[in-house]
Amino acid sequence: MSRFSKKDIVLAMEKTGMIPVFNHTDISIAKKVLDASYKGGVRVFEFTNRGANAFQVFKALNKHASQYKDLVLGIGTIFDKVSAKAFYGAGAQFIVSPALIPEIAEYANTNTIMYIPGCGSVTEVFTATQLGCEVIKVFPGNVLGPEFVKATKAVLPHIKVMPTGGVAPTQENLSAWFNAGVSCVGMGSQLFKTSDFEGDTFIGLINKIQDTLMLIKTIRS
Numbered sequence: 001m002s003r004f005s006k007k008d009i010v011l012a013m014e015k016t017g018m019i020p021v022f023n024h025t026d027i028s029i030a031k032k033v034l035d036a037s038y039k040g041g042v043r044v045f046e047f048t049n050r051g052a053n054a055f056q057v058f059k060a061l062n063k064h065a066s067q068y069k070d071l072v073l074g075i076g077t078i079f080d081k082v083s084a085k086a087f088y089g090a091g092a093q094f095i096v097s098p099a100l101i102p103e104i105a106e107y108a109n110t111n112t113i114m115y116i117p118g119c120g121s122v123t124e125v126f127t128a129t130q131l132g133c134e135v136i137k138v139f140p141g142n143v144l145g146p147e148f149v150k151a152t153k154a155v156l157p158h159i160k161v162m163p164t165g166g167v168a169p170t171q172e173n174l175s176a177w178f179n180a181g182v183s184c185v186g187m188g189s190q191l192f193k194t195s196d197f198e199g200d201t202f203i204g205l206i207n208k209i210q211d212t213l214m215l216i217k218t219i220r221s
Contacts, residue, residue, distance in 0.1 A: 002093050004072050006114045006134060009094055010160065012043045012072050013135065013184045017216040020209070021076060021164060021188035023048040027060045029197055034061060036202035038068050040209025046096055046186065048076040049083060055090065062091035074114070081107045088113060096186075098139055100124045105131035116162065120144060122152055125159060135160045137186065142166020146180035153181045162186055169212040171219070178219050187212070 004012070013019060020037050022045070024030045030047070037045055045065075047058050058075060065073045074094035075087040081103045084095050094114035097104060101117065108115035109132045118139035119125045125136050138144055138152075141163035149161050163177055164186030177185055191212070196205040 002113060004093050006112065009044065009072050009074075009114045010134060010183075012070075013162070014160075016041060016043055016213055017178070017184045017220065018042070018209075018212060019044045019046050019162065019184060019186045020191060021046045021048060021186045022192060023050045023054065023077075025051050025053055025057065027057050030057055030061050031064045032197070032200075032202050033192070033205065034065060034071075034073075036196075036205040037209055038071055040206045041213045042209060043070055044072045044074070044184075046074050046076045046094075048188075049087065050077055055086065058087060058092070059090045078104060080104070084108070084113075084115075096137060098137075100128050100131075102131060105133060108132070118164075122155065125152055125156060129156070129159060135162055135183065138163040138182075140165035141177075141185075146176040146182075149177070149180040149182055164188070166190070169208065169215065171215060174212075174216055175219050178216065185216075 022033055065071055072093045075092040076096035078084050078095050078097050084104045084107055096116045098118040100119055105115055115133055116135045116137045117128050117133055118137045119128055128136055136159055138161055142165050160183040162184050167185045167187045168190040
């Protein structure tokens with residue numbers, strides 16, 4: 001059962017404005033990235049279901065994350081109910097998909113789990129809201145762009161949107177997204193670089209995350 005309500009998760013997402021989206025086959029690196037993200041101010045973290053050992057890494061990462069009582073750890077890249085059920089059983093606090101998958105939405109509703117589907121059209125966004133989804137992942141963000149968010153919110157003003165894919169930790173990119181009305185952003189390859197995974201403390205990554213969260217706070221104000 002989730003330690004956090006859907007309301008708690010939405011509030012945590014909106015408060016920081018950024019969710020790291022990360023995957024690695026090496027659990028030791030995954031733990032250090034999670035630690036660095038938390039120290040940098042992150043309170044919602046998405047590990048993605050990619051690679052043959054993703055489930056094993058996630059289980060170990062979830063156990064490691066239990067030391068951070070206010071950290072919400074979820075799982076991304078989920079395409080079916082079987083996987084959703086397995087990762088939820090392993091401790092995932094929310095489930096993210098690159099697409100809108102009705103069987104996952106139904107499973108999530110039945111079990112009061114936060115489900116964030118990937119949507120690329122107004123029809124998909126509307127359908128997701130009808131299926132009970134409270135946050136919509138605009139994906140791929142680099143293809144759809146901030147104008148898609150702006151246009152969609154013009155007709156569905158109450159939706160909460162999280163673009164993922166191509167979101168970069170820059171003033172120009174983040175300003176475009178937040179000015180379009182997103183609630184938060186998901187950031188993966190633009191945030192995590194191989195050069196960040198050096199040393200024991202990952203201090204470069206901590207600083208980058210702190211700077212990104214401060215930039216988002218400045219843009220919002």
